[in-house]
Amino acid sequence: MHAAGRHALELLARLGYGARGVTYCLVGGLAVLAAIGVGGQTGGSRSALLILLERPFGWILLGIVAFGLAAFALWRVVEAITDADAYGRSAKGLATRAGHLVSGVTYGGLGASMMTAALGRGTARQAEDQGARDWTAWLLQQPLGQWLVGAVGLIVIGAGLAFAWKAWKGDVCKRLSVPHDARDWVRHVGRFGYAARALTFGLIGGFLIAAALASRSSEVKGLGGALQTLRGEPYGWVLLGLTAAGLAAFGVFGLVQARYRRIEPPDLDAARRAVKDIAG
Template identity: 40%
Template sequence: MTDHANTAIEWLMRAGYGARGVVYLIVGGLAFFAALNGGEAEGTSGALVFLVRQPFGSVLLAITAVGLFAYTLWRLVDGILDLEDEGDDAEGYANRAGQIMSGLTHAALGVSAIVILMKGLRTSGDDSSAENWSAMLMQHPVGRLVVIAAGITTLSVAIYLFVKSWKAAHRKDIVRKGMAETLEPMVRFGLAAHGFVLLIVGGLILWAGITANPERAAGLGEALRILETQTFGRVLLALAGAGLAGFAVYCFVMARYRIVPRLTDDTLKTLASPAS
């Protein structure tokens, strides 16, 4: 690829991670303050509604939507061209498929942002999209299997995030900089917390598919509200909120310091490189 193409891909990546970080920072912040003040946690759709209600909210939401679509394009190009050097074996193809799925998920979130912009403040922040698409899918013969597969996929992503946090696998993709190293504990906490919340989401979607009951499916906001109803629910919600804010920090670190393996000089030092 030409230098211009490489630069464009890197900018798509950085804009995408930045927009993703904004969404999770709002989700985490709302959850944390809901735990402190007794409000209600919101999911990603609720975060977009919250954003549009702020001063210059329409402009901020439009910029965020552009960033989310940039993330989609980055992940599609990444997965198709294997910019991460995942390889051509079964594991490599599975990882590349996961990258593409991540991009498509954020495309759906970008579409939600556009819908909110078109409807303005009349749009509800109710995070019922998982229930809605589950109900739609179950109207078709193989829909129930698709919902089950979606639940398993979400659970797989959750486990992947736990492993990524435990092994600090992301360090090989981050340039060795003092700020990136300083933020590392928060980044790892954020990855694990996001994985924990996705375990709940994936489990609920899987159970909805197994029982053929779309009302059991839930998205991120509902998962947070379920946490709040448990013993020590406020504490759990506060930890989850702080963790999702930590995941936002991970996104911001990636936006600023991430490298693309196949587009980067091999001599560049990353956080995984041996200290000189």
């Protein structure tokens, strides 16, 4: 890939990390406000981003974030296919790359939905968990559908456990080139953020397993549903507040990644060879 193309891909990746960071800051910040009773909301990414439309020139802001999410989706797919971060072909490496590929598809859908809303072609407010429920309903109708949905739930819980390990023992600064005097607070913020993601992924995976056991797609809930579940527990405002603060911390960590993450855009020929290997 020419130097200009590699530089453009790096810029898109950084814009993507920033857009993901803004999204988590909004989700977490709004949920913190809800936890302490001064407004806010316990919604997912879509409902949090749509808050931007209520601000002056909000459609421009939402459009920028939507473009950034699409850029992040592109980077995740490229990263997964070309192994830009050198995870390798071990079981752990392939699982990580598969997770990035799924992440790319997910953020691509979110970016497209938000761009549609920014252009005034629908607010997408009713689509918070509907997409997940639709594919769950489809999967349940397939042979061994309940087992498949349960397997997906276990995979999501597994991802949550991986985030928990990263929060406890992982080096969250491994791929960052942050100034030495900032590493401590970046590490603490990143670990707090991953801990919150671990909890929410665990709950979302649990909802999927419940859907499999009951054979009802209505049991499926996304991030907003996970936050609302925490709010309904005893001392729920404390659980919600801590988790929401962690999600906001992950958003801040994403902004740090946008600035300081080491990004190695792949060579175009290597990317083409990787695609051919997968296709054939």
